[in-house]
Amino acid sequence: MASLDRVKVLVLGDSGVGKSSLVHLLCQNQVLGNPSWTVGCSVDVRVHDYKEGTPEEKAYYIELWDVGGSVGSASSVKSTRAVFYNSVNGIILVHDLTNKKSSQNLYRWSLEALNRDLVPTGVLVTNGDYDREQFADNQIPLLVIGTKLDQIHETKRHEVLTRTAFLAEDFIAEEINLVIEKRYFLRESNQIPGFPDRKRFGGGPLKNLHYD
Amino acid sequence: MSFLIDSSIMITSQILFFGFGWLFFMRQLFKDYEVRQYVVQVIFSVTFAFSCTMFELIIFEILGVLNSSSRYFHWKMNLCVILLILVFMVPFYIGYFIVSNIRLLHKQRLLFSCLLWLTFMYFFWKLGDPFPILSPKHGILSIEQLISRVGVIGVTLMALLSGFGAVNCPYTYMSYFLRNVTDTDILALERRLLQTMDMIISKKKRMAMARRTMFQKGEVHNRPSGFWGMIKSVTASAPGSENLTLIQQEVDALEELSRQLFLETADLYATKERIEYSKTFKGKYFNFLGYFFSIYCVWKIFMATINIVFDRVGKTDPVTRGIEITVNYLGIQFDVKFWSQHISFILVGIIIVTSIRGLLITLTKFFYAISSSKSSNVIVLLLAQIMGMYFVSSVLLIRMSMPVEYRTIITEVLGELQFNFYHRWFDVIFLVSALSSILFLYLAHKQAPEKHMAP
Numbered sequence: 001m002a003s004l005d006r007v008k009v010l011v012l013g014d015s016g017v018g019k020s021s022l023v024h025l026l027c028q029n030q031v032l033g034n035p036s037w038t039v040g041c042s043v044d045v046r047v048h049d050y051k052e053g054t055p056e057e058k059a060y061y062i063e064l065w066d067v068g069g070s071v072g073s074a075s076s077v078k079s080t081r082a083v084f085y086n087s088v089n090g091i092i093l094v095h096d097l098t099n100k101k102s103s104q105n106l107y108r109w110s111l112e113a114l115n116r117d118l119v120p121t122g123v124l125v126t127n128g129d130y131d132r133e134q135f136a137d138n139q140i141p142l143l144v145i146g147t148k149l150d151q152i153h154e155t156k157r158h159e160v161l162t163r164t165a166f167l168a169e170d171f172i173a174e175e176i177n178l179v180i181e182k183r184y185f186l187r188e189s190n191q192i193p194g195f196p197d198r199k200r201f202g203g204g205p206l207k208n209l210h211y212d
Numbered sequence: 213m214s215f216l217i218d219s220s221i222m223i224t225s226q227i228l229f230f231g232f233g234w235l236f237f238m239r240q241l242f243k244d245y246e247v248r249q250y251v252v253q254v255i256f257s258v259t260f261a262f263s264c265t266m267f268e269l270i271i272f273e274i275l276g277v278l279n280s281s282s283r284y285f286h287w288k289m290n291l292c293v294i295l296l297i298l299v300f301m302v303p304f305y306i307g308y309f310i311v312s313n314i315r316l317l318h319k320q321r322l323l324f325s326c327l328l329w330l331t332f333m334y335f336f337w338k339l340g341d342p343f344p345i346l347s348p349k350h351g352i353l354s355i356e357q358l359i360s361r362v363g364v365i366g367v368t369l370m371a372l373l374s375g376f377g378a379v380n381c382p383y384t385y386m387s388y389f390l391r392n393v394t395d396t397d398i399l400a401l402e403r404r405l406l407q408t409m410d411m412i413i414s415k416k417k418r419m420a421m422a423r424r425t426m427f428q429k430g431e432v433h434n435r436p437s438g439f440w441g442m443i444k445s446v447t448a449s450a451p452g453s454e455n456l457t458l459i460q461q462e463v464d465a466l467e468e469l470s471r472q473l474f475l476e477t478a479d480l481y482a483t484k485e486r487i488e489y490s491k492t493f494k495g496k497y498f499n500f501l502g503y504f505f506s507i508y509c510v511w512k513i514f515m516a517t518i519n520i521v522f523d524r525v526g527k528t529d530p531v532t533r534g535i536e537i538t539v540n541y542l543g544i545q546f547d548v549k550f551w552s553q554h555i556s557f558i559l560v561g562i563i564i565v566t567s568i569r570g571l572l573i574t575l576t577k578f579f580y581a582i583s584s585s586k587s588s589n590v591i592v593l594l595l596a597q598i599m600g601m602y603f604v605s606s607v608l609l610i611r612m613s614m615p616v617e618y619r620t621i622i623t624e625v626l627g628e629l630q631f632n633f634y635h636r637w638f639d640v641i642f643l644v645s646a647l648s649s650i651l652f653l654y655l656a657h658k659q660a661p662e663k664h665m666a667p
Contacts, residue, residue: 039474039475040471040473041409043413045413045416045417047420047424056566063413074478074482075481077478078480079478079481080402081404083405083406084409157312183653192286
């Protein structure tokens with residue numbers, strides 16, 4: 001059954017932002033009942049029809065590698081995690097819309113995954129300074145997902161969404177904001193309601209995919 | 213007038229300590245998390261501030277700074293506030309945050325946290341019964357009752373930490389205990405990890421493909437409705453779904469294996485880093501310190517055993533005894549009063565600073581190891597509680613290291629506690645903790661090499 005081609009996508013983000021729930025939702029079409037800590041890395045697979053409906057339709061296995069841990073882990077844990085970052089086709093960065101720190105940490109996550117070190121500059125770089133140069137020559141498509149939109153009060157939503165729009169721009173990434181609700185049961189595997197703008201998952205990362 | 217000046221000095225220093233605790237919280241403990249509940253931060257900083265003030269008052273006692281009566285007043289007030297925090301506020305908030313985490317009880321948070329607090333108070337009270345700490349002269353809510361119980365818990369904690377620390381310190385410092393880890397070992401383990409991940413992926417691919425084909429053939433695995441549906445599901449159970457559960461079980465086992473391999477690999481990387489570190493100059497220095505500390509640790513265990521076996525509690529403090537020895541045996545004459553004051557100040561100061569620093573470092577390490585974004589509030593409050601109790605019992609025990617003339621204020625304020633009991637209790641728990649740490653580390657050390665070095 002491994003006759004289909006595979007696409008490896010990393011799912012990165014701080015502890016507790018909802019990576020495991022997201023992966024479970026995408027692959028099993030069910031909401032994860034009791035999320036617990038991810039130790040190491042957990043993988044799940046989804047079969048996706050690329051360019052569905054056209055003559056060039058092709059089915060791919062999308063492997064979602066959900067890497068657990070925090071960005072401030074000990075360097076031994078980081079070295080162990082690095083073994084999962086080989087030959088990656090796409091990266092999904094997940095952050096919690098109710099938690100500003102998790103958005104700021106995305107920068108460090110992406111650097112860790114792309115295997116670059118922080119460039120020492122003369123100016124003191126605060127957490128809010130993204131260096132676009134780091135991502136200029138990046139060939140791996142990035143997708144930024146913000147979770148727990150429903151936990152933000154109506155009035156503050158606009159402000160939060162503008163902030164995250166800037167974030168996505170800095171990464172030169174596509175952006176989706178999510179609500180993952182409990183007790184939501186899906187019948188169709190190809191439709192995933194819960195995306196406010198109805199963007200299907202495969203749209204982002206596979207857009208720029210040059211597959212050999 | 214002088215009382216006002218003294219009070220303002222005290223309050224300024226308290227504000228300083230509060231600021232330090234606040235900074236420590238923001239920069240060290242919570243640097244990877246978002247602080248949403250300012251209550252937690254305030255409580256932590258307040259506990260820290262009042263604990264440090266107690267130590268400050270001891271130093272002032274030795275140096276003779278400030279008016280004696282105002283010192284006494286501040287001692288009493290400080291003690292009341294700290295007890296209030298440790299017995300009433302922090303446990304209540306711990307209960308409140310635990311209850312907030314549980315979805316079911318969200319509506320009646322306050323009620324359940326009050327219940328939790330009452331349970332805590334009950335056990336806290338029962339704690340005092342088996343110990344011969346107090347004469348029954350005093351009322352229920354007096355300072356002595358509360359302090360005696362807080363003291364017992366705090367002394368137990370101190371002894372546990374000291375015992376473990378005394379054994380662990382040489383174990384980590386000395387490179388004699390480092391296992392030999394080569395790059396090939398790490399690579400081999402990583403290969404196994406990736407192989408396991410590949411196996412998990414291939415099984416999941418089969419499951420995903422099977423589900424997709426089942427779906428495309430129009431079989432839906434919802435609950436079949438009606439009577440006929442149930443009969444159908446019994447007789448014509450899709451072979452696919454049975455297969456799926458079997459594969460799912462295999463996947464679960466493989467995932468458990470992958471987690472174990474991940475943790476072992478991280479362990480190997482950490483050991484390799486320690487080996488590299490031990491080759492540097494700093495590493496060699498710590499290695500030497502490790503030998504020194506191991507001798508100190510053995511000596512302490514020996515002394516604790518002697519204390520218990522011969523039922524002996526030291527009457528004089530080390531400073532006076534040291535001075536006596538120098539005066540009597542070495543014949544050096546000097547002004548005893550003057551020097552004893554300064555030397556005890558230095559000694560007590562060192563003890564205080566190292567214990568605060570050691571505690572904060574241990575708390576930070578512990579916090580990083582076990583907290584997550586959900587439980588961080590509860591854990592910080594638990595740490596504040598431990599810190600407060602630890603400092604209160606430090607004050608109890610530090611009395612032994614001070615010359616008699618400075619002990620009066622502690623004895624006055626804390627009333628008729630049986631101080632000797634606390635020292636004996638400390639020795640017992642220290643011994644137990646040190647010996648069990650030795651056993652534990654020995655077992656862990658023996659077990660580890662066989663896991664990794666096997667082909």
